[in-house]
Amino acid sequence: MISSLSFINQKGEILIYRVYKDDISRNEITQFCAKMIATKENKEFPIINIDQTSFIHISIKDIIILATTKTDVNVAMVLEFLYQLVLIFFDFKSKICKSYFQGNLDENCIKKSFVLIYEILDEVLDYGIPQIADPNLLQKFIQEGGVQQETTINIEKLRQLTFTLTGAVSWRPIGLYYEKNELYLDIIESVNLLISAKDTVLRAEVVGSIELKSKLTGMPECQIGMNDKLLMGKQQKQTRQTIGISIDDMKFHPCIRLPKFDKDRTITFIPPDGHCQLISYRISENINIPFKVNVFYSEIIDNKLEIRLKIKSIYDNNIYGTNVLVKVPVPKNTVNAITATALGKARYEVEEQSVIWRIKKFQGDFETSLRCEINLGATNKDQVWSKPPLRMEFQIPMFTASGLRIRFLKVMEKAGYKTNKWIRYLTKGGEYLHRL
Structure with missing residues (x-):
């Protein structure tokens, strides 16, 4: 797939x-450098x-990682592989090259680590086909300095390494042990919302993730049951009435x-x-x-503006939102503001x-209000104040805007050990905007 790889x-x-x-x-790569690098077109x-040769590259600070090919390849896969290389070579969490680069990606660091880089490139690609791109897996058999620190390899370690390379669990080492076995599952969602001045929803979406933290002994298999009916891709178009999520x-x-998930929406994994x-x-x-x-918004007199704001929470009354912040825009010529509210605190902040x-x-299921009296300074009456949208930030535990729930874990x-399990939900405000 990839004919050559260059830094x-x-x-x-x-x-x-x-x-x-x-x-x-x-010579073809040199011509690419002369034509593209010199004209700074590589960033665009x-x-x-060039001449039936594809040059696929990414830029990391002052270094360009270039993959070349003359075949019809999956470009998205090649780009993903190049970014994975960045994680292997230059990620702070990677233990392979941390002691060499120490966060400084430059030409000198690369020249000092020629042996190590070439050794890693031999492992991650085989005849141009990506093989191993997991930093945790590479560090098991590529030692710091590019050479093995032990002259003899323990047979048991070799057996474990062979199992890791040929098996499907390269993300988990074998032989783990914990005195207390614990599993944490967090469903975290961010709500992006845009509402017009006429209270019409222009855009609404939820961007979420299921985060896992495991401290489990051995090689366990876990199962997570989600909502009974989840519709994805073509299923949504084929279903006339929306059922579930x-x-x-x-x-x-x-x-x-994935086959297990496609069949019954059960998430099964090690x-x-x-x-x-x-x-x-x-x-x-x-x-x-x-x-x-x-x-x-209402104008009392020429230099005075009144703002009345009502907010109602639309979730169960046994749930509490926390750290709610409402940013109400005011004109640039605002001198001061007098605020009155029965819940929380409000004040005018000049820098915002x-x-x-x-x-x-x-x-x-609670409603509260805010009243603001804005005193304005002198301004040009011909200038019209273009009102920016009102913004909200918040965190709501035990609530999901999507309705996603975990049925079992x-x-x-x-x-057969006992596991302490926790499931937590959290909804946050993303781009939560209300036009005025």
Whole structure:
């Protein structure tokens, strides 16, 4: 698939050059550097074709990572592979090259680590086909410095490494042990909303993720049961009436067994150790909007403006929103503001050009209001104030705007140990806007 892989500096000089097929010469890459690097066109066009050769590249600070090919390849896959290389070489969490680069990605660091980089490139690609791109897996058999620190390899370690390479659980090492076995599951959602001045919903979507933190012994298998009916992709178009939750996009962690999910919507997996994101998703239909906002602006006299704001929480009264913040925009020539509210605190903040209303705790199915009297300074009457939208920030535990719920969470391991399990829900305000 990939004929060659190169690391190029900002001058167009080739620092690293690894050949996997002989259908593209170094001279062709040099011509690419002369034509594209010198004219700075590489940042605008990540995919460039020259004489039936495809140059696919990404830029990381002053270094360009370039993949070349003459075949019809999946470009998205190649770009994803190049970004995965960045995680292997330059990510702070990667233990392979942390001691070499230490957060500084430049030409000198690459020149000092030639041996290590070439060794890694030999492992991640085989005849131009991506093989191993997991930093946690690579660090098991590529030691710091590019050479093995032990002269003899323990047979048991070799057996474990072979199992990791050939099996389907490269994300989890074997032999883990915890005195207390614990599993945390967090469903975190951000609500993006845009409402017109006439209270019409112009845009509404939920961007969410299912976060997992596991401290489990051995090699357990976990199962998560979600809502009975989840509609995805073509299922939404084929169903005339919307039933359950319609999911537009979903991204899965490699540990999840997709055939099982497609069959009965059960998430079955062997969990990675520690924290990971199991699923990310986006929903744009049938969203439970947590707050209803009504805003009224009225001019009392020439230099005085009154703002009345009502907010009602639209979730169960046994649920409490926390850290609610409402940013009410005011004209630029505002001198001061007198605020009155029965819940929380509100004050005019000059640097924000807004009245900021903060509420620590907001009960569900509850309505409260804010009244502001804005004193204005002298201004040009011909200038019309273009009102920016009102913004909201909030956090609501035990509530999901999408309606997504977890029906069950199971942990199955041959040792049969007891697992402490926690399921938590949290909805946050993303781009939550109300036009005035």
